[in-house]
Amino acid sequence: MKFEEAKKIMDEKLGDWKIMALATSVDDYPMVRNVSCLFYHDKIYFKTDKNFRKTRQLYENPRVAMCWNGVQVEGIAAIKGLVIEEEGRIFEQLYKKFLWQSYNAYSHEDTEILVEVTPKFVEIWDEDENRNAFQLFLDFDTEQVEYKPYD
Template sequence: MTMTIEEAKTIMDQKLGDYKIMALASCVDDYPMVRNVSCIFYNDKIYFKTDRKFRKTKQLFQNPRVAMCFNGVQVEGIAENKGLVVEEEGRVFEKKYKEYLWQSYNAYSHEDSEILIEVTPKFVEIWDEDEARNAFQILIDFDTREVEVRPYD
């Protein structure tokens, strides 16, 4: 089975939708941490907000390489601090967060300390199955734009 990067990205987008709560893994000095973050997807990137004083944020500043996971979709990427959430041009994240995650937005909005983190996917592994329930993996390398589909038996 062959697949183009556009076809693979469509499957990834269908599995992730507009927003998800994803596990975020980071590591500094051989000390890994994982926690859930509320993510919004647009511009082929993953966005979440966090307080600039949190331990995870300090880890991301020291080592921007992260892994994220939701229900069979694992993303390896680079996290970048985009500044305060309220300073994003067009305030796209804020609008989408308010739309999809209203309760969290309402309960945890601290305009003076919340920063927007943008994760650029570098490598994605998707576990899926066909109509006959045969499992397979889709491996997407965003740097080389190559896709490998691997049957799992």
Template sequence: MEFLEAKEIMKQKMGDWKIMALASCEDNYPMVRNVSCLFYNDKIYFKTDKNFRKTQQLFKNNRVAMCFNGTQVEGIAVNKGLVVDEPGRVFEKKYKEYLWQSYNAYSHVDSEILIEVTPEFVEIWDEDEDRKAFQLFIDFKKKTVEYKPYD
């Protein structure tokens, strides 16, 4: 399987948005919590309050793992500044479209920042049309993919 084909499988599994578990760690103290994510530009975006514990933890250690339904993403989180300052306000528009209630309740707060996660390594557990399980290991740095049947 080629890298671009594996990326397309990931894109299909993730869709336009998902609620994902976000894991981070600081000083050997791991935390996990759910975040509402949007997918565009081959990256994962979520917003958060710059004063939350998770955000402070990301400022100190930007290596994260995220998970949804058999897809785990390992990557680097970057603070892109206030949600309303994003060029073109892409996140804000998509968030309003897909997550209206949350958008309406929180998006206008001046402490809401945009976090961008760049995937480095992705592991996908899935089944083929014959219900045979397999794993895909997608290395975004090397632009390689490994397909591994699972017995």
């Protein structure tokens, strides 16, 4: 399987948005919590308050893992500034479109920052049309993919 085919499977599974588990760690102290994610420009974006513990952790260690329904993403997080400062305000528009309740309840313009996650390695668990399980391993740096049947 080619890298672009595997990436398409990932993109179809994730769609436009998902609530994903985000794992961070500093000094061997791991934490996990859910974040509302949007997918565009081949990256994962979420917002958070600049004063939260996860934000402090991201500054200290930008390596993260994220998971949703058989798709695990390992990547590097970058804090991009306030949500309202994003050029074109893409995140804000998509967040309003797909996550209106959260947008309406939790959009604090002066403290909400945008976090961009660049995928480095992705593991996907899936089944083929005959319900045979398999794993896909996508290396984004080398654009290599490994298909591994699971029995």
